[in-house]
Amino acid sequence: MSAERVEIARPGGLLRRRWLSWARGLEESESGPFLVLMALSIAFATAIAVWPEWLPPSVILLPLTLGSVTLGPRQLPWFVVASLGFVALSVPLQAELGARLMVSYGLIFVVGFIFLVISFRRTTLGVAGSRGESMLVELRDRIMRVSNLPRLPGDWYAEVVLRSAGGTPFAGDFVVAARPGNGQRLEIAVVDVSGKGAQAGVRALQLSGAFGGLLGAVPPHMFLEAANDYLLQQEWAEGFATAIHLSVDLKTGVIEVRSAGHPPAVKLNAGIGRWSAVPSEGPALGLIPHTTYACVHGQLRRGDAIMLYTDGLVETPTRDMGLGIDRLLGQAERVLRSGFDTQGIEKLIETLGSRHDDRALLVLHRR
Numbered sequence: 504m505s506a507e508r509v510e511i512a513r514p515g516g517l518l519r520r521r522w523l524s525w526a527r528g529l530e531e532s533e534s535g536p537f538l539v540l541m542a543l544s545i546a547f548a549t550a551i552a553v554w555p556e557w558l559p560p561s562v563i564l565l566p567l568t569l570g571s572v573t574l575g576p577r578q579l580p581w582f583v584v585a586s587l588g589f590v591a592l593s594v595p596l597q598a599e600l601g602a603r604l605m606v607s608y609g610l611i612f613v614v615g616f617i618f619l620v621i622s623f624r625r626t627t628l629g630v631a632g633s634r635g636e637s638m639l640v641e642l643r644d645r646i647m648r649v650s651n652l653p654r655l656p657g658d659w660y661a662e663v664v665l666r667s668a669g670g671t672p673f674a675g676d677f678v679v680a681a682r683p684g685n686g687q688r689l690e691i692a693v694v695d696v697s698g699k700g701a702q703a704g705v706r707a708l709q710l711s712g713a714f715g716g717l718l719g720a721v722p723p724h725m726f727l728e729a730a731n732d733y734l735l736q737q738e739w740a741e742g743f744a745t746a747i748h749l750s751v752d753l754k755t756g757v758i759e760v761r762s763a764g765h766p767p768a769v770k771l772n773a774g775i776g777r778w779s780a781v782p783s784e785g786p787a788l789g790l791i792p793h794t795t796y797a798c799v800h801g802q803l804r805r806g807d808a809i810m811l812y813t814d815g816l817v818e819t820p821t822r823d824m825g826l827g828i829d830r831l832l833g834q835a836e837r838v839l840r841s842g843f844d845t846q847g848i849e850k851l852i853e854t855l856g857s858r859h860d861d862r863a864l865l866v867l868h869r870r
Contacts, residue, residue: 537578540570541585548589552596560607563590564614571618579622587615653682655689656753658805658870660843664852666862668815675703676813676863677711681719689751690718692726693863695765695813697741703861710734710744723750727763727785727796734789743789747811748796749867756803756869761796763788766814766824769832771839771868773806778832781809808843808868810835815860816852831855843868 544566550558563586570582590611597604652661667674675696682689692714696703717729726748734742747765751758760768764787767780785796803809810831817827838851843866852864 536573537582540566540574540582543569544582544586544589548586548593551590552593555597560590560593560604560611563611567615567618571621574622576622580619583615583618583622587612652678652680652691653689659689659753660868660870661866662843662845662848663863663865664845664849666815666852666858668859668861674861674863675707676815676861677707678863678865679711679715679718681715683719687753688723689749689753689867690723690726691749691751691811691865691867692718692730692746693765693811693813693865694744694746695815695861695863696744706739706741709737714746723748723759724761724798727761727788728794731763731788731794732792735792737789739789743787745787745814747783749809749811751803751867756807758801758803758809760799760801761785763796764790766812766817766828769810769812769828769835770801770803771806771808771810771835773804773808776836776840778810778835780828780832803867803869805869808839808866810867811865813861813863815862816856816864818860819857827856839866 544563547558547563547566551560551562567583567586570579570586574582590608594608652663655661663678665674665676665678667676676694677696678691678693680689680691694707694710694714696707696710713733714730717726717733721729727746730746734744743764745764745766747763747768748761749758749768750760760781760783762768762783763785767783769778770781771778781799781801783797783799786794812831814824817831818824819827822830834851834855838847838854841847848864848866852862856862
């Protein structure tokens, strides 16, 4: 009985494996979708000519739309031209060409021209629409992953919140963090790339990878200098960025703050319950070669906290940065008075700054 079952099961399993292999090959092949869509386009064009009273000419837009999503820039122009050619061949076969039918054919050729323009614009990227979107999603996820903070000891709490201009998933503000060596120190950098939203997203991605590597590879006093040298080497038209670097000894709470054209950090003194700015100055990254950055020393005692942010949180077109920092201090005392949690920090970033600019906020609290 078992032998018979094996003999019966084998053909079905073999067919299933062959079907899955064929489907996978068709999905990964560049010519597979092209041939399927071409056959679909021919079938629709034939149906339009044979049964014009049942099938409107606009049905050919279905394979054209699918082709614009799945086909690459080398195949899409040929597919669009061929599909429009099939439609043109079906025109003389129509019994009568009324005004409505002529408008339908005109719209089909206009949409086909739009798809041709789309295919020519994709040539610089070299991938299909869906694959290009997947690449952008991966880039966005990469920026978000770099902002993840390392695991901290139980007596430390950290939270980072990012908001981009216009609500897009790409932003010119990012955070990188590391615990180099034996993990006794925490290194954090909050960076604001020139530009905003999607315009600065590509530069932010490149810098986040480079700065993330530098953060754990060079001593704290050399990080901003190395970042400045790296940015100068890029020779970008808008090749500058502001940054603030925080180095924390997780055992003693001793901190070092260095700034490169960035708004000052603000620190909570738990003894008096007041927030105050930590003055730190230095030129922005990518402007002056061979520059140095002064260090401001301090300490986070039990209950103290420090906050790093970008200028989008404190500066708006109608308010200068000084007034914005004062408002940040007042809101922090009010919102975070009962304790530090994700909800309070998100409320803080939502009530401050401009929604038309990228915003980043990081809070580090010693419990």
